[in-house]
Amino acid sequence: MEGRPYLGAAIGSDSYVNSFVVEKVKGWSAEVKRLSRFAESQPHAAYCAFTHGLSSRWLFVFRTVPCVCDAFQPLEDMIRQVFIPTLTGCSPPSDSSRLLFALPARWGGLGIFVPTRRCVRCFGFEIWLVPLRPPSLCACGASFSVEHALSCPKGGLPSLRHNEIRDLTATLLTEVCSQVCVEPELQPVQLSDEFPLATSNTQDSARLDVAVNGFWGGRSERCFIFRVFNPFAPSNSSSSLSSTFRKHEKIKHRAYGQRVREVEHATFTPIVLAATGGLAHEATVFYKRLASLLAKKWRDDYSVVLGWLRCCLSFSLLRSAIQCIRGARSSIGVYTRTPQSVDFVTVESHLSA
Numbered sequence: 001m002e003g004r005p006y007l008g009a010a011i012g013s014d015s016y017v018n019s020f021v022v023e024k025v026k027g028w029s030a031e032v033k034r035l036s037r038f039a040e041s042q043p044h045a046a047y048c049a050f051t052h053g054l055s056s057r058w059l060f061v062f063r064t065v066p067c068v069c070d071a072f073q074p075l076e077d078m079i080r081q082v083f084i085p086t087l088t089g090c091s092p093p094s095d096s097s098r099l100l101f102a103l104p105a106r107w108g109g110l111g112i113f114v115p116t117r118r119c120v121r122c123f124g125f126e127i128w129l130v131p132l133r134p135p136s137l138c139a140c141g142a143s144f145s146v147e148h149a150l151s152c153p154k155g156g157l158p159s160l161r162h163n164e165i166r167d168l169t170a171t172l173l174t175e176v177c178s179q180v181c182v183e184p185e186l187q188p189v190q191l192s193d194e195f196p197l198a199t200s201n202t203q204d205s206a207r208l209d210v211a212v213n214g215f216w217g218g219r220s221e222r223c224f225i226f227r228v229f230n231p232f233a234p235s236n237s238s239s240s241l242s243s244t245f246r247k248h249e250k251i252k253h254r255a256y257g258q259r260v261r262e263v264e265h266a267t268f269t270p271i272v273l274a275a276t277g278g279l280a281h282e283a284t285v286f287y288k289r290l291a292s293l294l295a296k297k298w299r300d301d302y303s304v305v306l307g308w309l310r311c312c313l314s315f316s317l318l319r320s321a322i323q324c325i326r327g328a329r330s331s332i333g334v335y336t337r338t339p340q341s342v343d344f345v346t347v348e349s350h351l352s353a
């Protein structure tokens with residue numbers, strides 16, 4: 001049973017995906033049951049909470065995970081036998097009435113769709129997260145898997161992922177801060193016994209990712225360096241996500257912290273993100289501050305801007321993940337031929353020409 005949760009959905013073997021959905025459905029059924037108790041005294045509020053909030057949770061999984069209709073049956077039973085009767089004060093609906101309740105409000109229904117029916121499913125969502133017909137071998141020669149694709153340096157795709165997050169953040173920083181600089185060079189260091197920088201990156205060609213003035217309100221320069229790591233890589237998968245976040249923050253502090261503080265006379269913050277979504281502690285504080293500055297400038301709610309910012313980061317990571325999984329890892333001057341169906345059959349059946 002091989003697989004992983006990924007951006008709120010699941011990828012992996014059929015049995016893993018099925019057990020993932022079964023667990024989710026158990027939790028959602030319990031929530032629908034709890035909401036039904038509120039529906040006894042507050043039916044309209046319970047209906048709004050169901051249609052505008054609760055149902056979105058399984059709608060996302062419904063759209064991104066293939067072939068799991070049967071796993072949703074306990075949830076449909078809870079909606080049909082408990083929630084709808086409590087809401088309407090009538091007995092459980094017949095098959096035809098249940099379909100009427102599933103119609104959108106503009107067609108006279110209640111918009112309580114049937115989770116076991118695929119009629120609202122959008123095929124486009126599924127192919128974002130479920131790699132169909134992956135090749136057996138990566139362009140680097142290793143066997144292909146999602147874990148490998150997110151880390152393989154061939155074609156420079158992990159670097160593009162890092163650069164996309166860096167450029168997105170730098171663009172947003174230009175809205176609220178002055179003197180935003182991408183990839184500033186660090187001043188050369190003179191190593192001596194009185195001024196050891198044994199643990200720092202002492203190369204003359206060392207660069208930061210972004211430098212900016214006035215981010216925390218003062219005039220001092222603040223320097224940022226980004227790291228987007230693959231939590232499924234063997235070096236990260238053995239420890240918990242929180243300790244992996246801390247580990248990568250420490251690595252960056254060790255490499256640049258002392259040099260930035262004592263040579264550049266600036267402050268240093270590593271912005272660590274997981275390639276599958278999620279921020280380390282210092283990155284969380286950074287993006288909250290950025291959202292607060294943007295909200296002030298745009299005269300918008302902080303929560304709205306923070307939600308939008310998180311959405312931008314998630315989409316950026318998602319685009320990069322798709323590129324890593326589906327992108328052609330060709331070098332400059334060398335093209336990669338798109339395999340035809342016959343090649344897939346040959347590769348998958350391990351036949352040689």
Ligand SMILES: [Zn+2]
Binds near residue numbers: 148153
């Ligand atoms: Zn590879």
